[in-house]
Amino acid sequence: MGERLRVDTADLEKAGSGLRTVATELEGLDKLMDAYDRRTVGHQQLHERLQDFSDGWDDNRKKMIEEIQGLGNVAHESAKAYKELDLRTEDPEAWAREVAAEHLAEDAPVELRDAFATDVLWYWAVAVRQRALCAAVLAPPESAVIASYTVRELRIPPESLSVAAFRAEAARAEGPYFGEQGLTQVELPLGPALRVHRLEPTAPDADSGTIVEGVAHYVLPHAHPTALECRLLWSTLGFGEELEKTADELANSVLLE
Structure with a gap:
């Protein structure tokens, strides 16, 4: 050509x-994760797994919020x-x-x-x-x-x-x-x-x-x-x-x- x-x-x-907008929505995820207590999940082990994921995700989420805000x-x-x-x-x-x-x-x-x-x-x-x-x-x-x-x-x-x-x-x-x-x-x-x-x-x-x-x-x-x-x-x-x-x-x- x-x-x-x-x-x-x-x-x-x-x-x-x-x-x-994506970055703003991500910032609200911590409130959503906090809302899932043991009674909501209904299973202690599942609740613990979810909490482990939440704790690990939190650090990554903060980093990605910064990246996507910068990208935006x-x-x-x-x-x-x-x-x-x-x-x-x-x-x-x-x-x-x-x-x-x-x-x-x-x-x-x-x-x-x-x-x-x-x-x-x-x-x-x-x-x-x-x-x-x-x-x-x-x-x-x-x-x-x-x-x-x-x-x-x-x-x-x-x-x-x-x-x-x-x-x-x-x-x-x-x-x-x-x-x-x-x-x-x-x-x-x-x-x-x-x-x-x-x-x-x-x-x-x-x-x-x-x-x-x-x-x-x-x-x-x-x-x-x-x-x-x-x-x-x-x-x-x-x-x-x-x-x-x-x-x-x-x-x-x-x-x-």
């Missing part, structure tokens, strides 16, 4: 208010939230260090800078391996990477360039996935698309690993005999509904120039 892909991040301003604030200032990955750089390690230096405060510990650069470099390597046309990471200022976004061209035979073929292929995919896949046909500015929502492990054959959630749009551009995959992935579970909206807004923002 001779055209240039562009993501209009100004549209992401709409995502900020929704994400901040910076989504409203989208240019600051997204770090475009330089897929043409000849020195990715130096580039990743520069990104970390720009992203974090001047007095940030070296270990934090190195960790952020390592994360960015990992997402960069994945995007390069997938031959992405463009890619970015979503990171609140002075915070870790929350999500990654990639757009890549798919090598698909002409006879399979249809939303119906996309749906059939997605339905045949074995996973493993957590729950059912969400498959929906949608119309984007670029063209018709199949929207796929999944939760899946990063290392399905290992005893431990990370669960990632993602929304991918498999798009058929109106004037081009090809297919594009536009995918947002995140590992901070529990914010799926709002990040799904962000994925949809991003897919609607991808333009050919």
Whole structure:
């Protein structure tokens, strides 16, 4: 394709208010958990398990509230939230260090800078391996990477360039996935698309690993005999509904120039 892909991040301003609403709702969960006493649960052991979960969840919840509030604030200032990955750089390690230096405060510990650069470099390597046309990471200022976004061209035979073929292929995919896949046909500015929502492990054959959630749009551009995959992935579970909206807004923002 001779055209240039562009993501209009100004549209992401709409995502900020929704994400901040999620943070507000999370802040009220401690009251809900406190309301479950032994009489409500009806079983002492179950009550103790629930309380253990509540105590452990509390620390994680506070951290995620801070992250999602930060994500909501910076989504409203989208240019600051997204770090475009330089897929043409000849020195990715130096580039990743520069990104970390720009992203974090001047007095940030070296270990934090190195960790952020390592994360960015990992997402960069994945995007390069997938031959992405463009890619970015979503990171609140002075915070870790929350999500990654990639757009890549798919090598698909002409006879399979249809939303119906996309749906059939997605339905045949074995996973493993957590729950059912969400498959929906949608119309984007670029063209018709199949929207796929999944939760899946990063290392399905290992005893431990990370669960990632993602929304991918498999798009058929109106004037081009090809297919594009536009995918947002995140590992901070529990914010799926709002990040799904962000994925949809991003897919609607991808333009050919």
